[in-house]
Amino acid sequence: MHTCYIQIGDHTVFVTTADPSSIGWIHKHFKVIREDEWDDCLPDIYIRIRNGYGQKAVHYDVVIHEEEAKVLYEREDYLMEIDHDYRRGLLRVHDELALKHALMAMYSAYIVHYNWGLMIHSSCVAEAGESYLFAGQSGAGKSTVVELSLPRTILSDEATLVRIGPDGIFAYDSPFRSDSSSSFEQACLPLKGIYLLEQSLKIVTDRIKPTEAVLRLMDKIFYWAVNPTETVRVLSMCRQLAEQVPSYKLYFQKNDLFWECIS
Numbered sequence: 537m538h539t540c541y542i543q544i545g546d547h548t549v550f551v552t553t554a555d556p557s558s559i560g561w562i563h564k565h566f567k568v569i570r571e572d573e574w575d576d577c578l579p580d581i582y583i584r585i586r587n588g589y590g591q592k593a594v595h596y597d598v599v600i601h602e603e604e605a606k607v608l609y610e611r612e613d614y615l616m617e618i619d620h621d622y623r624r625g626l627l628r629v630h631d632e633l634a635l636k637h638a639l640m641a642m643y644s645a646y647i648v649h650y651n652w653g654l655m656i657h658s659s660c661v662a663e664a665g666e667s668y669l670f671a672g673q674s675g676a677g678k679s680t681v682v683e684l685s686l687p688r689t690i691l692s693d694e695a696t697l698v699r700i701g702p703d704g705i706f707a708y709d710s711p712f713r714s715d716s717s718s719s720f721e722q723a724c725l726p727l728k729g730i731y732l733l734e735q736s737l738k739i740v741t742d743r744i745k746p747t748e749a750v751l752r753l754m755d756k757i758f759y760w761a762v763n764p765t766e767t768v769r770v771l772s773m774c775r776q777l778a779e780q781v782p783s784y785k786l787y788f789q790k791n792d793l794f795w796e797c798i799s
Contacts, residue, residue: 541569541577543720544643545652545697545708548577553585561632566711567720581646582624585635589615589628598641598760607645607762614638622646640695640712644758648769653699654777655758660696660707662689663799667707667725669696670786671756672733677788681733682716684792690716691725695758698727700773705781727781729798736787739794749783750774 538559539552544566553559562568569577593613600609602620609616613634618625625642629635644655658671659678663685670681682693692710699706706724731741732752744752753774761767788794 541574541579542566542711543569544711545647545699545724547580547643547646547652549581549583549643550577550579551583551585553587555585555587557632558585558587558629558635561635565636565713565717567709567718580623581642583639583642584626586626586628588630589613590630590634592630593634596637600760600762602762609638609641609760611637616642618642618645622649636712640758641760645760645762645766647697648759648766648773651700651769651773653697653701654770654773655712656696656698656753657694657756657758658696659693660691660710661685662691662722662725663728663795665725666728667691668728668798669698669707669730670733671730671753677733677735677790679715680790681788681794684790685795689722690718691722698777699724700776700780705777730777730781730783731786731798732783734785734787735790737789738787739789739797740787741784741797742787744783744785746775746778746783749778752783753778 542549590613598609598611607618613630615628616625616638622645627638647653658669659682660667660669670678682690691707693716694714695710695712697708697710705727707727708724709718709720709722759770
């Protein structure tokens with residue numbers, strides 16, 4: 537049996553699996569805690585991984601239902617059984633893509649349940665001790681923004697981890713990535729602004745009201761509705777995010793001049 541501790545956001549996750557390729561993938565993509573520090577680890581989440589489930593996903597719809605002791609998330613390529621406190625989960629997966637998506641679903645459910653924050657489909661970039669989140673529809677330019685922002689530190693290129701608390705709004709170095717990678721040395725940074733991308737021949741920002749920002753962000757949150765209580769938590773945190781962090785439409789060209797406009 538292979539085990540390790542990893543860090544996601546503020547949380548420690550204990551992972552166990554019999555499959556060496558799964559633990560290798562975890563080591564490649566996550567911040568792994570050194571074995572000499574394990575004595576100080578008190579896990580927030582416990583995850584068991586089993587391979588050999590289902591088939592390669594063609595459709596990405598997730599079916600969720602609650603049982604007496606478990607919440608089940610089912611997709612063509614994975615099946616998750618999670619305790620109602622969202623702290624213990626068994627992940628049966630088909631391949632590495634299924635493992636990634638299952639971990640995203642479980643961690644998103646956990647941070648929503650405990651009102652820690654949200655996982656948002658977006659890219660996020662560090663600049664001068666603050667962070668900037670870029671969201672938009674598919675093809676709007678999230679990946680382009682990441683490429684044009686180098687050598688700035690990339691906090692995410694797919695799923696941004698945003699903590700929403702009484703001390704402010706902070707973006708974290710996300711392990712859930714598509715193309716970029718991280719050394720996980722960057723501490724969390726206060727979120728300075730949210731930018732909704734629109735490709736254009738001009739470069740300009742247009743401030744939008746918090747109510748519009750909520751509407752524009754809700755469909756970009758990685759969250760699979762379990763029950764009305766959890767959905768209310770998502771909406772409440774999204775409102776808090778939009779009220780505390782200014783949101784803009786960002787009309788931009790495919791060059792890095794937009795940084796002059798926003799920072």
